[in-house]
Amino acid sequence: MRTLLNRTRRGFLAASAATVGAAAFALHDRFVARLSRWTRLPSFVAAPPLVPHDPDRDRTTLYLARGAAPHENVDNVLRRLGGIGTLVGRDDVVLIKVSAQWWNQGMTNVAAVRRMIECVLERERFAGEVIVFENVHYRLGGGSGLARAWTHPSERNVDVEGWSTLGDLIPHFARLGAPVSFVGLVDAGSSLLTGDEDPFDPLHEHGICGGDGRGPIAEGEERDGYRWDFDNVFRVKRSLVDDARTPLSWPVFSSPRSGLVVDLKDGVFRRAAGRRVPVDRKLAWINMTTANEHGATGFTGAVKSTMGIVDMTAGWMGTHPLARGYQSVHYVGHPSAKWRIAGPLAHWARHVRRPDLYMTVAEWVGAVPTGDWDDSSDCRLDSRAAHHTGAIVAGTDPVAIDAWCVKNLLMPIRGAGLRTRYDLDNPDAQISKFLRYYRQVYGSGTLALDLIKTVG
Numbered sequence: 001m002r003t004l005l006n007r008t009r010r011g012f013l014a015a016s017a018a019t020v021g022a023a024a025f026a027l028h029d030r031f032v033a034r035l036s037r038w039t040r041l042p043s044f045v046a047a048p049p050l051v052p053h054d055p056d057r058d059r060t061t062l063y064l065a066r067g068a069a070p071h072e073n074v075d076n077v078l079r080r081l082g083g084i085g086t087l088v089g090r091d092d093v094v095l096i097k098v099s100a101q102w103w104n105q106g107m108t109n110v111a112a113v114r115r116m117i118e119c120v121l122e123r124e125r126f127a128g129e130v131i132v133f134e135n136v137h138y139r140l141g142g143g144s145g146l147a148r149a150w151t152h153p154s155e156r157n158v159d160v161e162g163w164s165t166l167g168d169l170i171p172h173f174a175r176l177g178a179p180v181s182f183v184g185l186v187d188a189g190s191s192l193l194t195g196d197e198d199p200f201d202p203l204h205e206h207g208i209c210g211g212d213g214r215g216p217i218a219e220g221e222e223r224d225g226y227r228w229d230f231d232n233v234f235r236v237k238r239s240l241v242d243d244a245r246t247p248l249s250w251p252v253f254s255s256p257r258s259g260l261v262v263d264l265k266d267g268v269f270r271r272a273a274g275r276r277v278p279v280d281r282k283l284a285w286i287n288m289t290t291a292n293e294h295g296a297t298g299f300t301g302a303v304k305s306t307m308g309i310v311d312m313t314a315g316w317m318g319t320h321p322l323a324r325g326y327q328s329v330h331y332v333g334h335p336s337a338k339w340r341i342a343g344p345l346a347h348w349a350r351h352v353r354r355p356d357l358y359m360t361v362a363e364w365v366g367a368v369p370t371g372d373w374d375d376s377s378d379c380r381l382d383s384r385a386a387h388h389t390g391a392i393v394a395g396t397d398p399v400a401i402d403a404w405c406v407k408n409l410l411m412p413i414r415g416a417g418l419r420t421r422y423d424l425d426n427p428d429a430q431i432s433k434f435l436r437y438y439r440q441v442y443g444s445g446t447l448a449l450d451l452i453k454t455v456g
Contacts, residue, residue, distance in 0.1 A: 032241060032242060035239070035241050036238060036239040036241055036242050037239070038239075039239040039240035039241055040238065040239045040336070041237060041238065041239055041240070043237070044236070044237070044238050044239070044244075044333075044336070044337055044340075045336045045337045047427055047428055047432070047433050047436070048433060048436045048437045048440055049436070049440075050427070050436050050447070051436070051439055051440050053446065053447070053448045053451060055451065057444065058444065058445075058446045058448065058451050059446070059451045059452075059453070060395060060396070060397040060400045060446050060451065060452055060453070061395060061452075061453045061454070061455060062393055062394065062395040062397075062400060062401060062404055062452055062453070062454050062455070063077050063080045063081050063393070063394045063395060063454075063455050063456055064077070064080075064391065064392070064393055064394075064454050064455065064456030065077045065080070065391070065392045065456055066389070066390055066391040066392070066456070067390055068390070069111070069159065070109045070111040070112040070115070070159050070361070070363050070390075070392075071111050071112065071114070071115035071159075073112065073361075073363075073390070073391070073392040074112050074115040074116055074119065074392065075115065075119070076392075076456065077359065077392050077394045077456070078119055080455050080456050081357075081394065084119045084120060084122070084123045085123055085124065087284055087286065087356055087357055088120055088123050088126070088128070088284045089128070089282055089284065090123070090124075090125050090126060090127055090128065091127050091128045091281055091282070092128040092281065092282045092283070092284040093128055093129055093131065093255070093260060093262065093268050093281050093282070093283055093284070094120050094128060094129070094130045094131070094284045094285075094286065095131050095133060095262070095283060095284070095285040095286070096113065096116060096117065096120075096130060096131070096132045096133070096286050096288060097132075097133060097134060097285065097286070097287045097288065097289075097305065097308065097309065097355070098113055098132060098133075098134050098166065098288050098289075099134065099149075099288070099289045099290045099305060099308060100134045100136050100148055100149035100150055100166050100308070101134075101136040101137065101138070101148050101149065101308065102148065102149060102378070102380040102381060103148070103149040103152045103153070103154040103157075103165075103381065104154050104155055104156055104157055104364070104366075104380065104381045104382075104383075104386065105156065105157055105290065105292060105364035105365065105366040105379075105380055105381070105385070105386045106149070106290060106292060106366065106378070106380030106381055107149040107154065107157060107166060107290060108166070108288045108289060108290050108361050109157050109158075109159060109290075109361045109363040109364075110154075110157065110158045110159065110160055110163060110165075110166055110168065110169065111158065111159035111160050112288065112361045112363065112392065113132070113166070113169060113288060113361075114160060114169060114172070116286065116288060116359075117130055117132070117169070117173065117178075117180055121178055121179075121180070128179070128281070129179040129180070129181070129255060129257055129258055129260075130178075130179060130180045130181070131180075131181050131182075131183055131255055131262065132169065132180065132181070132182045132183070133182070133183040133184070133185060133251075133253070134184065134185065134308050135184070135185035135186070135187065135251070135308050135309055135310075135311075135312075136148040136149070136150075136184065136207065136308070137187060137209060137210075137211075137312045138206070138207025138208060138209050138210075139184075139186050139207060139208055139210070139211075139212065140206075140207055140208075141208070143186070143212065144184055145183070145184025145185050145186040146167065146170075146182060146183075146184035147184065147206055147207030148206050148207050149165065149166045149167075150165060150166050150167040150170075150182075150184065151165060151167055151205075151206045151207075152165065152201070152205075152206040153165055155383065156364055156383075156386060157363055157364050159363070169182070170182050179257060179258075180257075181255055181256040181257040182256075183253050183255075183256065185226075185251050185253060185309070186211055186212050186225075187210065187211025187212070187226065187311045187312055187313040187314075187318075188211050188212070188213075188214060188215050188216045188217075188225055188226040188228070188249075188311055188313060188314070188320070189210075189211050189213060189215060189216075189311070189313030189314070189318040189319060189320030189322075189323055190210055190211060190213040190313065190318070190319045190320065191209060191210030191211060191312070191313050191317055191318055191319060192317040192318075192319060193209040193210060193317055194208060194209055194210035195208070195209075196209060199376060200378065200381060210313065211311070211312075211313045211318075213320075215320050215322065216228035216249070216311075216314070216320075216322065217252060222271060222274055222275065222276065223252075224251075224252055224253045224254050224261075225251070225252060226249050226250070226251055226252070226311040226314070227249065227250055227251075227252060227263075227265070228247045228248070228249050228311065228314050228322065229247055229248035229249070230247050230322075232247075232248050232351055233245050233246065233247050233248070233326075234246045234247075234248070234332075234343055234344040234347035234348075234441075236332075236340065236343055244327050244332045244333065244340070245325075245326055245327065246314070246315055246326060246327050246328065246329055246332050246343075246344040246347075247314050247315065247326055248347070248348060248351060248352060249310050249311035249314040250263075250264045250265045250309070250310070250348075250352045250353075251264050251309065251311075252264070259271075260279060260281070261276060262283065263276075264283075264309070264352060264353055265351075265352045265353060267279075267281075267283060268281040268282075268283060283353075284356055285353065285354075285355045285356050285357075286355065286356065286357050286359060287302070287305055287355035287357065287358045287359065288359045288361055289301055289302055289304075289305035289358070289359070289360050289361065290360070290361060290362070290364075291360050291361075291362035291365050291366075291389075291405050291409060291410070292365060292366035292367070292379060292380050293365075293366055293367045293368060293379050293385075293410065293415065293417050293421055293422055294421070294430075295338075295417075295421070295430075296338035296339065296341060296430065297338070297339055297341055297342070297430055297431065297434040298339070298406075298417075298421040298422045298429055298430030298431025298432070298433075298434055299402055299405070299406050299410060299421075299422050299431045299434070301360050301398075301401065301402045301405055301406075302358040302360050302398035302399075302401040302402050303342065303345060303398045303399060303402050303434070303435065303438055304341070304345065304434075305358075305398075306345050306348055306349065307329060307330070307341070307345070309348075310328075310329045310344075310345075310348060311328075312328050312329065312330055313328065314326065314328055314329075315327045315328035315329075315331065315332075316328060316331050317331065329341060329344045329345065329348075332344055337433075338430070339430050339433040339434040339437060340437060341434070342434045342435070342437040342438035342441065343437055343438075343441045345438065346437075346438045346439075346440075346441035346442035347441060349442060350441075350442060350443070354396075356396075357394060357395075357396065358394065358395060358396065358397075358398050358401050359392060359393075359394040360392065360393045360394070360401050360402075360405055361392050362389050362390075362391045362392065362393065362405060362409055363388070363389070363390055363391070363392075364386050364387065364388055364389070365386075365387045365388075365389050365405075365409050365410055365413070366379040366380045366381075366382075366385045366386060366387070367379055367385055367387060367410060367413045367415035367417065367422075368385055368415050368416045368417050369384055369385055369415055369416060370414070370415060370416045371416075373416060385415075387413050389409045391405075391409060393405055397444075397445055397446055398438075398445070399435055399438060399439055399442075399445030399446055399447060400445065400446040400447075400452050402431075402435060403424060403435060403446070403447050403449065403452070404449070404452060404454070406422050406424050406431055407424055407449060410422050411423060411424065424447075435447055
């Protein structure tokens, strides 16, 4: 009995110590957060300067197609680029990243994605495979990350007879027996946002926010998931007492068709005897995004599309213990400098991987209209905010693509958010801050329209 009482006492004391420790940590975090707000540096919220352009280094070419059907625009852009063979090798593992967190004008046009897949398969003597992927930061009840626009019907931006979702691509290519698979990435940690009300999906039929809670892949662990890198952290001085800091995160996932392992940073592998073995296969990455006004960054397009790859639980509001003291990419500048999202995105592009081709599929552009507008609506979904532009813009410089799209597609709409959000001529607009900061951190990118040559 005495032994049992001693064990019980020790268990109680250990539990009490853990509770006190957790409370102390929480109290410390609240104190630091409050002190950080009190001592916030003016430089943290100040608009970043425009780093001077180098007329030789910063010249870039964009390839345009406009006015035809989405699938024809894809063909036209690829032809002007020199054909699919300039991007894709015979044995490549071809990654096609789409935008799928939202539907309607908030997702990548389905007909354009289908045509891009077909163009890869039609490459002469193609013997590789195609993997279409995205992280919508939601998961279905069964755990799949193919949620949101993969399952939610869209009223526009599909353009394939009889189809209504991005998910219709999956059975189509399965019936053809084509070497095409689809991967919905899932964040590694749990999230404070899990279970939050979603006015656009009140029954959570198309996904629950947050990851699977397994945490990042540990050193020596072989599985699909996310790697978090704390040795190469993006950081910017935020206050007298702390930095805003975000760890690098990138996905590791297996091809459902071949079983090959894609480590987005390190390349292609196969698993053998519990370890990874490099495979002599090149990754070719085509990034197909959409084009919409955005509250935090002014515009969501090529630069911001990496938000659909990084792990949003690697920092606040993620609840995994390793995330403590960090900000996720989404919250690195929250709430006073939301445009600082550009910093960790540029850091990611420098240290993980850049797409071989950025393709902004601006079949529809979302912009908040002037006049009466319900702030509970979203310009990526609402028909009143949908503007048909029927354009595709492609290239290797995401800053130049965004600048061209904003100047030529979004600004002419002259919506309610023009001056404060997406007026590139206003240095204090969100888009100006966002793209300037990306250039500053990444070290290149073209905002000067006179250095951008267009073909098409």
